[in-house]
Amino acid sequence: MTQSRTHTCNELRLSDAGKIVTLVGWYENLRRVSKNLGFLILRDFYGTTQIVIETEEMMEQISGVNTESTISVTGTVRERSSKNTNLPTGEIEVVPEKIEILGKCIYNELPFEINRSKEADENTRLKYRYLDLRNPAVKSKIVLRCNVVAELRRSMMEHGFLEITTPILTCSSPEGARDYLVPSRNHPGKFYALPQAPQQFKQLLMTSGFDRYFQIAPCFRDEDARADRSPGEFYQLDMEMAFASQEDVFAVLEDVLPPVFEKFGTYKTASKAPFCRISYKDAMEKYGTDKPDLRIDLLVQDATECMADCGFGPFEGNVVKAVVADGFKGTRKVIDKLCADVEVQAGNKAYWFKVDENGALTGGISKFLQEHAEAVKEALGLKPGDFVGVCAGKKQAAQKTAGVLRRYIGALAEGHMKTDCYEFCWIVDFPMYEIGEESGELEFCHNPFSMPQGGMDALNNQDPLSINAYQYDLVCNGVELSSGAVRNHDPEIMVKAFQIVGLGEDDVKAKFPAMYNAFCYGAPPHAGIAPGVDRMVMLLAGEDSIREIIPFPMNKTAQDVMMGAPSEVDPKQLKDVHIKLDIEEKKTEE
Missing domain, CATH: 3.30.1360.30 (GAD-like domain)
Incomplete structure (x- = not known):
């Protein structure tokens, strides 16, 4: 090992007995037997090791140290007389010759017991997230996330996809949720927006001649939290394929996802290709939802x-x-x-x-x-x-x-639900248009960039509410993992599709100038999808809340209580970006 240790706290075994070793980590607890005998548990990222203190001098040294301080222990490994078969290091203990305090915890009391942090109030956990993450049960979810992302990357590259990053500062785009806006210092009165998804950029990559693109993409949406949705930002396995159909997209994900779920999931079986396909209409009739749990x-x-x-x-x-x-x-x-x-x-x-x-x-x-x-x-x-x-x-x-x-x-009801597997399905044939619940007017049902089934002929001759689109959702165990579509790459069909919802050609050019112009230079048919990484890991970990698998999540009201965000900023910072605040004061009740 490098740094100041010879081994980790999960590494020593009976075969190491007699070795002089140095371990570092957090002082988890001390069971004091007498003034010259105590059993100290040392914890690091990898596990725990028992340290046996056998001198009064060393007992006095450690007695003034608060738990969760970081320490270094140098001593000799020996066989334990009372073994703990539940621990990898349960057959050995270390008798210290030297204990050094590396980082003091100055508080006598912690906000919660580290190993029981999941029992604490959620806002307390989020405020002290750095302590919450010390809990091995919490930390393991973040390790799982890292391993899943690495596996997804490896598999996508094996399938011939290139990982390409797309801009974070871009323009505002009507994609269904509120944008996070970023004021421009050099362009007074103008704003960047954080991307709700890399939708336009990945389609532009297809028009640029790239054949297969992916990235673990950050997405930003100003929307309310739910159990399966994190407010503010989330990550998705964003992918797009040129000269591709719906079937091509299905084939890739049906090959990539099942092995990941079987390798890392709480359950060890997952649907094999081809996944069950259900039309949107049938899903609503037979299951009462467009994200049915087929278990x-x-x-x-x-x-x-x-x-x-x-x-x-x-x-x-x-x-x-x-x-x-x-x-x-x-x-x-x-x-x-x-x-x-x-x-x-x-x-x-x-x-x-x-x-x-x-x-x-x-x-x-x-x-x-x-x-x-x-x-x-x-x-x-x-x-x-x-x-x-x-x-x-x-x-x-x-x-x-x-x-x-x-x-x-x-x-x-007994016998009606399987509980030990991952059941995937595709929901297909979404309506192209719907009557908006709030507006009462014709709106896009799903993604405005989707290709209508039947193309221009359908747009010209069918009732808009009868037109289906090449849009599809990937669902697993009742959770929507992803939405995707075959893209509308034809400028004439795109203009007509928007005209039906009351937007003319000038509106399309103004709202999507780069994409519209790029399509006028010969765009390939293309299709894509973007499974949510956070939701995927939540399913794999068997967690009900998406916040459990995000390293530093916001709370339900989109606040980072640990960092204090969102926060007020210095007036000079506002002046630099040409912003004056106009906030209505809340009326106080008399």
Whole structure:
């Protein structure tokens, strides 16, 4: 070893007995037996080693040192009389001749116990993230992330992709989320934007003659946090291929990802190529979501015809969806919680009933279904012992609620969810356009740079809402890993696609000047995708929160409580970039 140590704290074994060694690390704890006997645990990045203090002088030296100080220990390795088979170094201990204090911890009390830091309040963990990361269980997730990224890089290069970095300071672009803006000092009143994704640059690389591009790309979006989304910045395996189709993109990822998941994942099996393909329309009908968890074998069924006129108010005039499961053993308390959780998640109520051992409908809303019992049982294929979750609403609301019902019921009912694998699928054939929920007007459904299926003919002759695009999502265990598309590389088709949402040719040229002009010089057909690295590692680590696998994450309100960001800046800094603040003061309540 280099530096000031001969070995790490995870390296020594029984075969090293008799050697004089030097170890360095953090003083984790000391179990004091007497004034001249104690057992000190030394921890470094690699593991722990027991140090046995056997002199009163050395015990006095260490007694004034706070835990988590860094120390150097030089001593002799010997066999332990009481071995710990749970530790790699559990057969040996080191008897020190010299202990040196390298870095003092001046605090008698820590914000939390290092090895139990995950039990602390999240903001406390984030404020003292440098301590949180000392916890081997937390640190291991960052090591995993490093290894996964290295494996992805290696595999992409083996597939002939070049790693090319794209600019961080660029122009603002309408890509669906808010930009982070950076004021320009040399160009008063003008701003750079941090890229929401390298979308335009990677397409420009294709027009530049590069055949296969990738990078582990930082992306910046001013959006709210979720369990599977980090606010501020995130990373993705960004890739693009020239002269390529949807099938080419699928083939690469179906070859790259399964080995990574099997090598590094909590579960050791992953879908093999080809991944299951589900149209967006079928995904919404059968699974109630465009990111279905295929580990669950339940399907959403339409119950509108057999239930809509049963006299239950919420069903009248609405689409009714049902999820049927056998093996559901939940008590009434469990069922009530299930319905409450679904309502919180979907924003829409869920209902239920059962089929008893005699085939009668019981519980929940069953009293409204008695006159239609036979029709309901036939339509849904019910049998004794079945549990039925039901929801209603406008089509999209009913589908979304049914999707949440399916997920919760699948987790509760016995035998309906595999728990030890990674199930991938492609969601394909997304609509090119949709009616915006807020605007009520025609908008792009997915990515405005996508190629419409049917090309110019479809744009000229079809109802826009009937046009599908060559857009696709990659989903794993109910988590959307990535969106991608075959790109619209034809300037005429691009202009027409934007005209349909009310943007003319001048708007396209103004918003995307480089890409539009580049396409006018002969662009190759190209396609790409960008799986999220953070979400990928979260799945591999078996974590529910994406913040667990990011070295220095922000909190839920996009604040870095450790560094104090965002923060106020010096007035001179604002003057340099020609900015005056105009902030409305919050009114204080009288």
